[in-house]
Each structure stands twice: as structure tokens, then as C-alpha cells.
Amino acid sequence: xxxxxxxxxxxxxxxxxxxxxxxxxxxxxxxxxxxxxxxxxxxxxxxxxxxxxxxxxxxxxxxxxxxxxxxxxxxxxxxxxxxxxxxxxxxxxxxxxxxxxxxxxxxxxxxxxx
Amino acid sequence: xxxxxxxxxxxxxxxxxxxxxxxxxxxxxxxxxxxxxxxxxxxxxxxxxxxxxxxxxxxxxxxxxxxxxxxxxxxxxxxxxxxxxxxxxxxxxxxxxxxxxxxxxxxxxxxxxxxxxxxxxxxxxxxxxxxxxxxxxxxxxxxxxxxxxxxxxxxxxxxxxxxxxxxxxxxxxxxxxxxxxxxxxxxxxxxxxxxxxxxxxxxxxxxxxxxxxxxxxxxxxxxxxxxxxxxxxxxxxxxxxxxxxxxxxxxxxxxxxxxxxxxxxxxxxxxxxxxxxxxxxxxxxxxxxxxxxxxxxxxxxxxxxxxxxxxxxxxxxxxxxxxxxxxxxxxxxxxxxxxxxxxxxxxxxxxxxxxxxxxxxxxxxxxxxxxxxxxxxxxxxxxxxxxxxxxxxxxxxxxxxxxxxxxxxxxxxxxxxxxxxxxxxxxxxxxxxxxxxxxxxxxxxxxxxxxxxxxxxxxxxxxxxxxxxxxxxxx
Numbered sequence: 001x002x003x004x005x006x007x008x009x010x011x012x013x014x015x016x017x018x019x020x021x022x023x024x025x026x027x028x029x030x031x032x033x034x035x036x037x038x039x040x041x042x043x044x045x046x047x048x049x050x051x052x053x054x055x056x057x058x059x060x061x062x063x064x065x066x067x068x069x070x071x072x073x074x075x076x077x078x079x080x081x082x083x084x085x086x087x088x089x090x091x092x093x094x095x096x097x098x099x100x101x102x103x104x105x106x107x108x109x110x111x112x113x114x
Numbered sequence: 115x116x117x118x119x120x121x122x123x124x125x126x127x128x129x130x131x132x133x134x135x136x137x138x139x140x141x142x143x144x145x146x147x148x149x150x151x152x153x154x155x156x157x158x159x160x161x162x163x164x165x166x167x168x169x170x171x172x173x174x175x176x177x178x179x180x181x182x183x184x185x186x187x188x189x190x191x192x193x194x195x196x197x198x199x200x201x202x203x204x205x206x207x208x209x210x211x212x213x214x215x216x217x218x219x220x221x222x223x224x225x226x227x228x229x230x231x232x233x234x235x236x237x238x239x240x241x242x243x244x245x246x247x248x249x250x251x252x253x254x255x256x257x258x259x260x261x262x263x264x265x266x267x268x269x270x271x272x273x274x275x276x277x278x279x280x281x282x283x284x285x286x287x288x289x290x291x292x293x294x295x296x297x298x299x300x301x302x303x304x305x306x307x308x309x310x311x312x313x314x315x316x317x318x319x320x321x322x323x324x325x326x327x328x329x330x331x332x333x334x335x336x337x338x339x340x341x342x343x344x345x346x347x348x349x350x351x352x353x354x355x356x357x358x359x360x361x362x363x364x365x366x367x368x369x370x371x372x373x374x375x376x377x378x379x380x381x382x383x384x385x386x387x388x389x390x391x392x393x394x395x396x397x398x399x400x401x402x403x404x405x406x407x408x409x410x411x412x413x414x415x416x417x418x419x420x421x422x423x424x425x426x427x428x429x430x431x432x433x434x435x436x437x438x439x440x441x442x443x444x445x446x447x448x449x450x451x452x453x454x455x456x457x458x459x460x461x462x463x464x465x466x467x468x469x470x471x472x473x474x475x476x477x478x479x480x481x482x483x484x485x486x487x488x489x490x491x492x493x494x495x496x497x498x499x500x501x502x503x504x505x506x507x508x509x510x511x512x513x514x515x516x517x518x519x520x521x522x523x524x525x526x527x528x529x530x531x532x533x534x535x536x537x538x539x540x541x542x543x544x545x546x547x548x549x550x551x552x553x554x555x556x557x558x559x560x561x562x563x564x565x566x567x568x569x570x571x572x573x574x575x576x577x578x579x580x581x582x583x584x585x586x587x588x589x
Contacts, residue, residue, distance in 0.1 A: 009184070014249045015176045016205055020186045045184075066179045066205035073563035085207055104339075105207060109172055 001035065004097060005059040006090045007050070009034055010040075012109075013086050013093055017067035018047040022066040024090055032098045047071055054080055063102070088101050139306040141214075144221070145174045147228060149189050157220045160308040160346045161214075163207025163236060165339055174233065179205045188218045189231050201238070213238040227578060235304070256293045258440055261432040267294070270342035274420055275301035280372065281355075281393045282400070282417040288474030291395040292353065294422060299351040304391060307350030310525060312343045315356040323364060323488075328379035344377050344388040351391045357417070358398035358409060365410045385480050392417075425470040427476060430438030437473060438464055441480035443490075445559060453487055458493045463501060469533055478539065481559030486546070499542045501537060537572045539563065544574070 006013060007020040014020035021042050021092060029035030042049055054062055061081045075082050086093055088108025096102035130155065135142050137537055141158030145151055152172050166179050176184035181202045182188055188198055197219040203211050215236040223229040257264070274281060275298045285292045292311070299309040313325060328342025328478050354360075360368065363446045371377060376539075403409035427434065437472055438456075446453045456464065460483075469475050483496040508539045537556065547553035555565040569575070 012176075014184075015179045015182070016184065018205075019181060065176065066207075068205060068210060068211050069209040070561065073208050073561065077563040077566055084209070087172065107168060107172070109176075 001030075001060045001104065001107070002032075002061070004028060004061045004063065004094065005054055005057060006063045006093065007065070008090055011089050012089070013063060013065050013088060013090055017064040017066040017071065017084075019045045020050070021045055021065075023050075023053065026094060028098070030055070035048055051075065054078070061097070063097065084093070117302070136348075141237075143174065143178075143233050145189070145231045145233060147230055147391065149174050149187075149231075151177055151229060154349045156345070157307065158235060160310070160348060160350070161206060161237060162204065163341075163346075165341055168339065170315070173232045178203070178233070178235070178547060180214070182216075188216065189233075189511065204235070232437045237308075243318045257290060257297055258437060259430060259433040260288075260432040260436060263430055264433060265527075267422060267424070270422070272301050274298055274422070276303070277420065278391055279420045280417050281392070282421040283393065283424065284421065285395075285397070286426050286472055287397055288472035289424040289426060290473055292355070294396060294424065295351070295353040295393040298393060299353075299496055303389070304350050306460045308347050309351050309353065310343050310347035311355065313355045319361050322360070323381050324554060326364070327367065327377050328382075329513065330379050330382035340379075342377070344390055345379075346370070347390045349389050350412045351393060353393045353395065355395045356397070357394035358396045358400055358403060362410065365413050367408060369416065372413075427472045434465055434476075437476055438480060440478050442484065447482035449484060450557075451484060451487070452490060453484060453492060453521070454490050456492045457494065460492050462496060463494060463497065467501060475535060478536075478558065479575075481500055482539065482543070482557060485557045485559050498539050500538045536568065537574065540568060540572065540574055 004026045006026070007017055008014055008022040008024050009020060014022070020104060021044070023040040023042075025038045026034050027036040040053065041064075042053075047068075051071060054075060055078060058085040059080055061083065062075060063083045063086055065085060067082065067084045072082055072084060083097070083102055083104050084091075085105045086102065086108065088106070092103065092108045093102055093106075096106070096108065118375060132155075135153065135155035136157075138155055138157060141155065141161045143151055143154035143158055151166075153171050154162075154164075154177075159165055162177055162179075168295070169177045173440045174189075175187070180188075180539060182200055182205075188200055190519050197217065199215065199217045201213070201215050203213050205211050215238055217234045219232050220228045220229045221232055243533075254473070257268070259265075259268075271294070281295075281298060283294050284522070285291050294307060294585055295311075299305060317325060324340055326343050328345055329338075329340045331339045335530040371388065372392070375387055376385045400409050400414050404411045404414040427437075438461075442453065442455070445451075455461075464479070479498060479501065485493045487493070487496045522534075540554070543554040543557040544551070547557060551565060551569075554561055560568075
């Protein structure tokens with residue numbers, strides 16, 4: 001089962017990884033369908049805590065906005081795929097990820113308007 | 115733009131507004147009342163890495179990513195119409211965290227109502243570099259030295275910085291070419307504009323072209339809009355490393371830009387004027403390459419008009435002690451260790467060694483020793499093993515200093531170049547850490563990803579490092 005962790009700011013992907021307080025953890029089942037969705041709220045923004053959660057959850061992929069190089073390299077070192085600098089609603093990003101077409105620096109906000 | 119003209123009542127000015135903002139040396143953006151981007155200038159494109167065409171209409175917090183956007187939005191705070199100035203940081207598309215000073219001010223229309231906001235961003239990296247330069251009398255920017263060779267370079271840098279000519283910096287690996295380029299930029303009139311670095315050697319040819327000159331969506335199969343380093347360095351300085359690795363076709367394109375200052379991004383028929391100062395660095399002997407016709411003569415002559423050669427560390431005997439102490443204090447303070455100095459045999463070895471990897475090697479050796487040392491003084495045993503074993507050394511007493519290329523070839527002939535040393539350092543650290551990569555990275559004073567990348571580069575696996583079988587796992 002693949003686990004995807006999306007850092008949230010309301011319904012959108014949080015613009016900054018280090019300052020986000022909310023996470024959406026999605027477990028993808030057979031055929032890539034979401035089998036389980038969980039929200040996790042941190043007491044305070046902490047990038048170390050976020051990295052710890054990513055490790056503890058054994059997440060395969062992190063979808064986020066801006067992330068500092070140091071933490072990007074750390075997560076990649078941990079064999080976590082990081083799709084970063086994504087702008088837009090988490091739902092749209094997840095849909096695209098399941099189709100295999102989400103990539104770093106994608107701007108998805110216009111899709112919501114349409 | 116239509117929105118801007120209507121809401122800000124600038125019909126007459128709107129045509130030139132973009133051009134005016136593009137000439138400003140600091141990042142500027144205009145946002146609507148709903149805090150969505152209406153317009154941003156080229157300096158802000160360079161700072162954030164976003165193209166204005168891509169982000170028009172998007173919330174400014176998603177583009178600027180200022181830390182204050184998330185706990186106390188300055189624009190919301192300003193609804194009473196007060197201008198505010200804040201210092202904070204942004205994270206750009208290149209995953210860099212930049213310190214910035216931001217100013218927010220409301221735009222008031224003819225009826226006295228707020229019709230939008232203007233936000234300016236000033237990159238504070240130059241300010242901190244300037245402070246660093248002031249506290250050390252033997253330094254310029256992040257360059258350190260008191261040898262006559264470095265004295266000459268320190269004297270010539272401010273003069274070179276004031277000119278607009280291209281600069282060629284030559285020198286062996288690890289001699290500080292990047293720091294010289296950075297110092298020239300910070301001492302120049304372009305200091306408030308971007309300093310952009312482009313590494314030629316790391317990319318295949320078609321990517322070099324798109325990364326350097328930019329590409330328009332569809333320029334080649336699967337290509338997205340990319341501004342290119344020239345656009346990102348607009349009004350600033352572009353430092354191209356390993357210029358000798360540029361292919362002949364790209365050399366021609368660069369030469370063409372030097373003549374006309376016009377860039378055509380890949381797949382685009384629209385050109386733009388790139389006001390950029392170029393600094394090129396190389397470890398190769400470009401004059402020899404020009405003779406062999408592997409580097410264009412015209413380009414070599416243009417670049418070589420102002421050139422600086424950085425001497426290898428073994429020719430800067432006077433600087434060695436200064437640099438050893440500098441790296442010791444920097445590493446000890448970073449790792450929070452109370453190390454006061456080196457034991458006599460250790461210092462003797464450090465001062466005797468030839469440093470084929472130059473300052474880069476010296477820095478890594480000191481960082482490694484500081485990480486390993488448990489005492490107040492660094493002992494001989496804390497140095498990497500290759501320094502304390504009987505390894506062949508380069509001849510430091512040669513009166514004629516070899517050119518970078520000759521020196522590299524010489525090192526390679528003796529099987530003792532920087533790559534060999536770095537590989538040995540990694541293996542030593544892995545053996546000392548019994549195969550634990552995180553511990554080895556700590557010993558080397560590197561991040562774990564740096565160690566991982568370098569291990570992959572040198573083809574080192576934990577299995578290839580012969581450690582005790584029981585402890586040969588990679589953490």
C-alpha cells in the first residue's frame with residue numbers, strides 16, 4: 001500500500017513545508033484508489049517534526065509547496081519522493097498524482113476555477 | 115494588465131509600467147485587493163523563480179512564500195492604509211531560503227479607496243556578506259588570505275568589479291573561483307541585483323542550452339516555460355563554471371550574445387535584451403584549447419580581456435596557517451565544540467602537506483578532524499588516514515608553477531588527484547564509523563545526502579568497504 005503525505009493550508013497545498021501545521025495522509029489501495037485518509041494537525045510548525053512524521057508514517061511520496069533544499073535532500077535520502085512547489089488544491093493534486101501526471105512546480109489553481 | 119489599468123486608473127502609463135518595473139533593482143509586485151498577483155517585475159522573477167505569465171491571478175502567498183504570510187499577513191494588517199516594512203525569508207523555486215526586507219504599501223485610487231497593494235522585496239544576502247567582510251582584515255567577501263598573491267587579487271578586485279567587461283577566472287579545483295566571482299559581483303554596481311551561477315559540466319548539451327538561454331513551452335518535446343539563467347540574472351551577474359566544457363555550438367551562441375546582448379530562448383521567435391555581466395571560471399587551459407581549436411579563439415579573447423589566476427594553496431604558504439585557524443573556528447563553532455587548536459605534530463603535518471585539492475581539501479580535512487576530535491586539541495590521529503600514512507606527495511618546491519591543466523595531469527599521473535583523496539576520505543570515514551553512513555557523514559562534516567551523492571559518484575557501496583561483517587550495515 002502506497003502512502004502519500006500532503007501538507008495542507010485549508011484545502012490547498014501549503015505554500016511552505018516548514019510552516020505548515022496540517023497534513024493529509026492518504027493510503028492508496030489497489031488500482032491507486034484512496035483506501036484511507038487521515039488528517040494530522042501539529043501543535044506548532046516544525047520542519048523536524050514534519051520530517052519525523054514522514055519517516056514514522058513510512059510515506060512514499062510527499063506533495064508540498066516550497067521546501068528548503070536541506071530538507072528536500074534529507075527526504076530524498078530517506079527514499080521519499082518529494083513533489084514540491086505545487087500550487088493548488090490538495091484534491092486536484094492527489095487526482096493528478098494517481099494518474100501519474102503530477103510533477104514538481106505544477107500550478108493547479110486554474111483547474112479549480114474552471 | 116487590463117485589470118491593473120482599470121483598477122489603478124493608469125491607462126496612460128500601463129504600456130510602460132512593465133518596462134519601468136523591470137528596470138528596478140529590487141523585486142516589485144502589484145497585487146489586487148484580494149491579494150492576487152497583478153504584475154511582478156523581472157527582479158522578482160529572478161528572486162522567486164516564477165515567471166510573471168504563470169503567476170498572474172494567483173494568491174501572492176503562494177508565489178512569494180514569505181514566512182509572515184502564514185502567521186500574520188502583512189497586507190491584512192495594513193487594511194487601515196498604513197505602510198509596513200518587515201524582515202523575513204522566502205523560499206524560491208530553487209529551494210533556497212533567502213533573507214529579505216519587504217515593504218508593503220496600499221495603492222489608493224482617485225476616490226481615496228484602496229484599489230490594491232504594492233510589495234517590494236530586497237534581497238538581504240549582500241548585506242550579510244558586507245558585514246562579514248568588515249570583521250576580518252585579511253578578507254574580501256568570503257575570500258581570506260594575506261599572501262602577496264592574494265594581496266594582488268584583493269587590490270585588483272574592486273577595480274575589476276567597477277568595469278562591465280567579462281571576467282575569466284582560472285585556477286585548480288578548490289582554489290576559490292566561485293568566491294572571487296561572488297566578491298566581484300558584491301563589489302560591483304550590480305550588487306543589488308541577482309548573482310546567478312550556472313554549472314556547465316553537470317548537464318547534457320540540450321539541457322545546457324535550455325537552462326542557460328531559456329525555453330518557451332513546446333520549444334522541444336515536453337518542454338515547459340523556463341526563464342533561463344540569462345533572464346534570471348537580468349541586471350546582475352552570471353557566473354558560468356567550467357566554461358571549457360561548453361560545446362562549440364553553445365560557444366558560438368554565447369559569443370553572439372557578447373556581441374549583440376540579445377537572447378532568443380529555445381523555441382521562441384521573441385528575443386529579449388539581456389543586461390548581464392558574465393564571469394567565467396575554468397580549471398582548464400583555455401589558451402591551449404584555443405590553439406587546439408577545441409575552444410573558439412574569439413570567445414577566448416573576449417573572456418580573457420580581464421582575467422584572474424588563483425594560485426594553488428601550496429603557493430600560498432603565508433595563508434595556510436590563517437586558513438587552518440579560520441576553518442578550525444568555523445567548524446568548532448558550527449559543531450558546538452570547544453576545540454582550542456592543534457597538537458604540534460598535527461599542525462606540523464597540516465602545514466607540510468601539499469593540498470592537491472587546495473582550500474576545498476583543507477576545509478574538509480579540518481572539518482573531519484573537528485568532528486572526530488573528543489579533546490580540546492586536535493591530535494594527529496584525528497586527521498584523515500591518508501594524511502598520516504606514507505602517501506606520495508606532489509612536489510611543492512617546483513619553481514615553475516604548472517598550469518591548472520598540467521597540474522591536474524601531474525596529479526592524475528601519480529594517481530593522487532582530488533577525486534582519489536576524496537574517495538579515500540569517504541572510505542576512511544565509513545571504516546571509522548563501521549559502515550554507518552550517518553555517522554560517517556558527521557565525521558566528514560557533510561550532510562547525509564552529500565555523502566550519499568558522493569558515494570554514488572565514486573561507486574562506493576558499504577559492501578565495498580571492508581568492515582567487520584557484524585557492523586557492516588548502512589544506517
